[in-house]
Amino acid sequence: MVETVEVTADLISDGLGAFDELEFLGRGTFGTTFRALRGESETAIKVIHLVDMPAYLWERELTSLATVDHPNVVGLIGSGTFKALGRELSFLECEYVSGGSVEARVRTGERPRKDELRALLTGLLAGIAEIHDLGIIHRDIKPANVGLRDGEWGSPVLLDFGVAKVLDMTSHTAVGQMVGTAPYMAPEQLRGRPARTRSDLFAVGLVVYEAGTGRHPFRSPDVQTVQSLYDRITSGPPEDPRVSADWPDDVAEVVLRILSAEPHERLSVARALKDLGAR
Amino acid sequence: MPTVAHGFFIQPGQESWTNVSDVLADLAGVEPEWRIGAALLLPRRKLAFWQNAVDEWSGATDFILADPESTRMDRAYSERGLGRADYRYLAESDPVANPERFVRNALQAQQHAGATTLVSPWLRHGVTQTEHELSATIAFATLAEAMAGDFDLLMGVEATEGVFGSDEARNAMVNELIEGPELPVYLRMHFSAPAGYGQYRQQKALEGLRDVVRALDANDRPVVMPQAGMLGLLMSGFGARSFGAGMAASLQRNTPPSGGGSGAPPLPWYFVPQLLGFVLAEELHDIADVEGFEVCDCPYCDGALPATGAAFDRMAAGKHFLWTCARLAAGLDEKDAFGSVKRLIDGAVDFADAVAEDGVPLDPRSAPAHLTVWQDVMSD
Numbered sequence: 001m002v003e004t005v006e007v008t009a010d011l012i013s014d015g016l017g018a019f020d021e022l023e024f025l026g027r028g029t030f031g032t033t034f035r036a037l038r039g040e041s042e043t044a045i046k047v048i049h050l051v052d053m054p055a056y057l058w059e060r061e062l063t064s065l066a067t068v069d070h071p072n073v074v075g076l077i078g079s080g081t082f083k084a085l086g087r088e089l090s091f092l093e094c095e096y097v098s099g100g101s102v103e104a105r106v107r108t109g110e111r112p113r114k115d116e117l118r119a120l121l122t123g124l125l126a127g128i129a130e131i132h133d134l135g136i137i138h139r140d141i142k143p144a145n146v147g148l149r150d151g152e153w154g155s156p157v158l159l160d161f162g163v164a165k166v167l168d169m170t171s172h173t174a175v176g177q178m179v180g181t182a183p184y185m186a187p188e189q190l191r192g193r194p195a196r197t198r199s200d201l202f203a204v205g206l207v208v209y210e211a212g213t214g215r216h217p218f219r220s221p222d223v224q225t226v227q228s229l230y231d232r233i234t235s236g237p238p239e240d241p242r243v244s245a246d247w248p249d250d251v252a253e254v255v256l257r258i259l260s261a262e263p264h265e266r267l268s269v270a271r272a273l274k275d276l277g278a279r
Numbered sequence: 280m281p282t283v284a285h286g287f288f289i290q291p292g293q294e295s296w297t298n299v300s301d302v303l304a305d306l307a308g309v310e311p312e313w314r315i316g317a318a319l320l321l322p323r324r325k326l327a328f329w330q331n332a333v334d335e336w337s338g339a340t341d342f343i344l345a346d347p348e349s350t351r352m353d354r355a356y357s358e359r360g361l362g363r364a365d366y367r368y369l370a371e372s373d374p375v376a377n378p379e380r381f382v383r384n385a386l387q388a389q390q391h392a393g394a395t396t397l398v399s400p401w402l403r404h405g406v407t408q409t410e411h412e413l414s415a416t417i418a419f420a421t422l423a424e425a426m427a428g429d430f431d432l433l434m435g436v437e438a439t440e441g442v443f444g445s446d447e448a449r450n451a452m453v454n455e456l457i458e459g460p461e462l463p464v465y466l467r468m469h470f471s472a473p474a475g476y477g478q479y480r481q482q483k484a485l486e487g488l489r490d491v492v493r494a495l496d497a498n499d500r501p502v503v504m505p506q507a508g509m510l511g512l513l514m515s516g517f518g519a520r521s522f523g524a525g526m527a528a529s530l531q532r533n534t535p536p537s538g539g540g541s542g543a544p545p546l547p548w549y550f551v552p553q554l555l556g557f558v559l560a561e562e563l564h565d566i567a568d569v570e571g572f573e574v575c576d577c578p579y580c581d582g583a584l585p586a587t588g589a590a591f592d593r594m595a596a597g598k599h600f601l602w603t604c605a606r607l608a609a610g611l612d613e614k615d616a617f618g619s620v621k622r623l624i625d626g627a628v629d630f631a632d633a634v635a636e637d638g639v640p641l642d643p644r645s646a647p648a649h650l651t652v653w654q655d656v657m658s659d
Contacts, residue, residue, distance in 0.1 A: 188454065196458045263454040264494045271499075 003051040005085055007032035012045060015082030015089065026144075028160070035096055043077055044097070046160070048090040055081065055090050062092070064134045065161050072127030074147065074159045097147030097157045102211050105153070106143055109214065112153035114248050117212050119154030121251055122278040124204045127158045129269045132197045136161070139195040141203035142184035143210055153211070182226055183216060187261050190230045198263035201272070205258040209238065213245045217259060234261040250276055280396055280431045281342050281521040282463045282501040285616065286314030287608040288344065289601055290506055290525040292323075296332045298526065298594055300339075302601045305578050307339035313609040318344035318505055318523050319392055322351055322360025322369055326391060329362075333393030342396050345389035346505055349374070349400035350437060350469075368400065375402075375415045382422040386430075396431040398465045399423035404452060405439030405469075413438075413452060417459040424460045433503055434460065437467040443487035453491055457498045463520075464495050465503050468510075476548070478509050478556050478649035485513075485656045493517040509555050512607050513653055516620030524604050526597035546644075547591040550600040552607065553630040555623065555653075558645040560596070561587045565639040571630045577602040621657050628654055 005011075009022035012034060021037035022045075030053070031046040065076045075095035081088045102120075112120055124146065131138060138145075138158060149155035182190060186202035189195050209217045217238030223229050237256055241247050254275050257267045267275065281288060291299045299317065306315050317336050319329045333343055347366075351359045352374055363369040368384035371377060385400040399420040402412035420434040436456065442448045456464065468488050470479070479485070488510075492502045496518025504511040504522040511522020547560040553572055563584050566572055576582050579595040579602065586592065611619045631647045 193451075196454070198454070198458070262450055264450065264457050264498055268457075268498060 004049045005051060005087065005089065007047045007049050007089075009034065011084050012036075012047060012091075015084045016045070016091070028144075031092075031160075036093075042096045042098075044074075044094045044159075046092045046094070051087060053090070062161070064136050065131070068130060068134065070127060070130040071149070071155070072123045072157055073130055074157050074161070076161070092161075094159070095157075097149055097159065099148040099151035099155075101144050101159075102146040102148065102156070102207055103143035105148065106210055106214060111214060111245065112211055114246060114251075116153035117208065118248055118251050118276065120156050120211060121204070121208045121254065122273065122276050123154065123156040124158070124207065125201075125269050125273050125276075126278070127156070128197070128200045128204060129273065131158070131161075132200070132269065137195050137197060138200050138203075139189075140184070141200055141207060143207050146207055183219060183229065186263070187230055187233045188263060190226055190233075196263060197269070198266050201258045201266050201269060202260075202263075205255050205266075208251075208255050209241055209259065212247055212251075212255075213241050217241075280463075281316055281344065281433070281503045283341075284314050284520065284613060285515060285608050285611040286316060286341065286521040287601075287605040288316035288318045288340075288342070288505075288521060288523040290318045290320060290346070290523045291332070292320065292525040292527045296328075296335075298598065299332075300335050302598050303336050303339040306602065306605055309578065310605070310609065313605050314341050314521070315605055316340050316342040316344065316521065316523075318346050319394075320348055321345045321366060321388060321392060322348050322362050324360075325362045326365035326388075329392040337393065337395075343394050344396055344398060344433075344465075344505075345392040345394035346465075347385045347389060347398060347400045347435070349385060349435065350403045352400075352402070353406075374400070374419075375411075378415070378418055378422055382419050383426055385419075386423060386426055390430070394430075396433060397423070397427055398433045398435045399462075401435035401437055403437045403439065403469055405442035405448070410451070410455065413455055417455060420460050420462060424462065432462055433465040434462040434500075435465045437469055440468055440470040440481060440484040443468050443491060444481070444484040445487070449487045449491060453494045453498075456495065457500065461499055463501045463503060465505060466492070466495070466519075467505060467507075476546075476557060476644045477646070478653075480649040480652040482652050482655060485510075485652065486659070488514060489517050489656055489659075492519050508604065512555070512604070512623070513620060513656065515608070515611055516617040516657060518616075522604075522608065524601065526594075526601065528600070545593065547585070547587065547593070547596070549585050549596050550603055552603050553627060554634075554647045554650070555627045556645075556647045556649060559642055560585045560591050562639070562641055562645055565637075566634055569630070569633050569637050569639060571626075571633055575599060575603070577606075617657075624650060624653050624657055 012022060019036045019038045023035040025033040025035055030048055030050045032049050033044055033046045036043050036045045062079050077093040079092045081090050138161060145160040147157040147159050149157050184203050184206050186199035189199055218229060218232045223232050238259060242252050254272045258272060260266045289299055306313060317340050359369045366388040368381055368388055371381045374381040382400060386397050389397050401416040404413040416436060423432055438452060442452055492514045495502050502519045504514055504519050507522040508524040508528040511519055548557040549560045549563055550557050567584055574582050577599050579598040585596060628650045631650055
């Protein structure tokens with residue numbers, strides 16, 4: 001069992017100095033995130049609450065990520081460690097994306113229009129194309145990790161980088177676990193194989209499908225475990241989103257292709273963007 | 280670059296290089312439009328030998344490859360080829376531990392020999408129960424991509440027929456390959472030498488090979504198939520762009536698998552394009568009477584059937600095979616290679632039926648048993 005610490009605003013202030021505002025945003029699998037305001041600067045600070053996770057696991061990717069300047073990839077401002085509770089805790093400081101996440105918007109029942117859906121997909125594809133070119137794999141793309149700049153469906157921003165590599169180092173997807181731990185993983189990840197670029201692509205498909213239909217393409221009352229999720233994904237494609245929602249044909253076709261169970265059957269990012277007329 | 284269009288490349292083996300030179304010169308002179316290359320099997324000869332050969336061949340070829348045959352690295356140094364002392368990569372004790380030096384030396388050896396397109400070295404996947412060799416192969420290609428400079432580069436890949444025949448192993452391999460550098464793939468399927476003379480017909484492995492070729496092509500990694508012969512032609516229907524074969528593939532050096540050891544004289548095999556396979560020369564005279572047979576007009580047959588008995592000319596039969604491979608590759612429709620190959624196989628099945636209906640006696644070793652399997656492979 002991995003030990004965790006409870007990250008509070010006071011703990012961050014003790015470690016990183018005083019802020020004008022520290023607003024709790026959420027606690028994920030391995031990090032706790034706050035919106036931090038200091039003077040004119042508004043950022044998001046994520047503190048890794050898993051204890052004894054060596055920083056080298058994600059340092060290389062963060063170094064690469066720091067060079068990225070792309071509208072669909074969150075800007076990394078810095079990273080480091082601070083002492084608190086007698087331990088050394090790692091943190092990341094990123095651009096704060098104020099428009100909420102895809103997850104939050106889906107929960108309200110709102111759906112993107114056709115043009116917004118296309119822009120959501122092309123934006124996410126452009127974002128992963130950028131990071132993949134640098135050798136970075138996100139590994140944890142899900143509706144909660146896609147921000148919407150200024151609240152616009154058509155301006156998605158990939159959030160929460162680097163630390164997802166920790167997922168590969170832990171037994172997160174043992175068959176038999178409840179599906180709630182892994183609904184946005186590609187089938188190869190569910191089988192315990194390392195995430196690859198096309199694993200990110202699959203996750204983009206899941207996010208866009210869910211944004212455009214309001215539901216996960218593979219989950220149902222029968223799908224409760226990682227094994228049953230894997231079996232469902234590999235048994236065939238999901239329902240065509242055009243059955244229940246008004247989708248552009250090319251967007252639906254690209255999403256269905258990138259949701260293929262076998263990575264080599266997914267369109268490459270470049271091909272998907274080309275099919276959407278974005279390149 | 281062997282992936283620009285459908286083409287064929289000759290892979291010289293034990294025969295005199297003048298035979299290869301003859302065929303290349305004849306092809307360039309008579310059919311200059313056909314896309315023809317040569318692939319040296321680098322470790323098998325000294326560097327000077329290959330340099331002389333390339334001097335002679337370069338004017339008659341569209342591309343020259345120098346196959347590093349890097350699977351020889353799992354043999355003792357003394358068994359890595361006659362030319363081993365000339366190629367530093369063959370002296371590497373552990374390619375995985377010293378990948379940069381190994382890859383650099385392997386590419387340099389190819390350049391020194393005169394290759395116009397380079398091939399990254401590889402290890403054979405499927406010989407252990409791990410992906411160790413596959414990972415190393417991809418790492419070699421990644422390094423080679425950075426080192427190749429202005430040269431065109433192919434990614435060398437080889438796996439056992441067991442990998443191709445297993446859905447899970449095959450998919451895992453392809454999924455890893457498409458995460459590697461985006462390069463055309465120089466692909467071999469390794470299998471033990473068949474006990475007979477017929478074309479390869481293990482259906483499960485063939486279907487797997489088909490799926491791999493198709494998946495790589497769909498992922499912008501066109502395939503080149505060395506030492507493939509008619510198997511390469513079959514795979515051209517699924518995305519393979521060029522295939523190679525040598526005189527050895529024309530069976531002129533094969534001895535009968537009698538179990539009695541070596542020493543038996545080779546049988547007089549002759550390649551019949553209408554059957555996409557070989558028959559014995561003496562059978563050809565009956566086959567020639569079957570409707571649909573056309574006498575070969577290549578420079579080595581010159582519109583006549585091959586002589587039989589002591590007059591049978593093995594080298595001419597070998598050259599006829601190479602010429603026919605080149606003709607078949609050149610005849611593929613660039614826009615519908617699948618249709619071209621399917622028509623060839625369907626036509627061969629029809630011709631085989633006609634041979635049977637006419638009561639032409641064929642030695643069991645000549646029976647075109649591969650055709651129905653190949654038809655099944657084409658049917659999916």
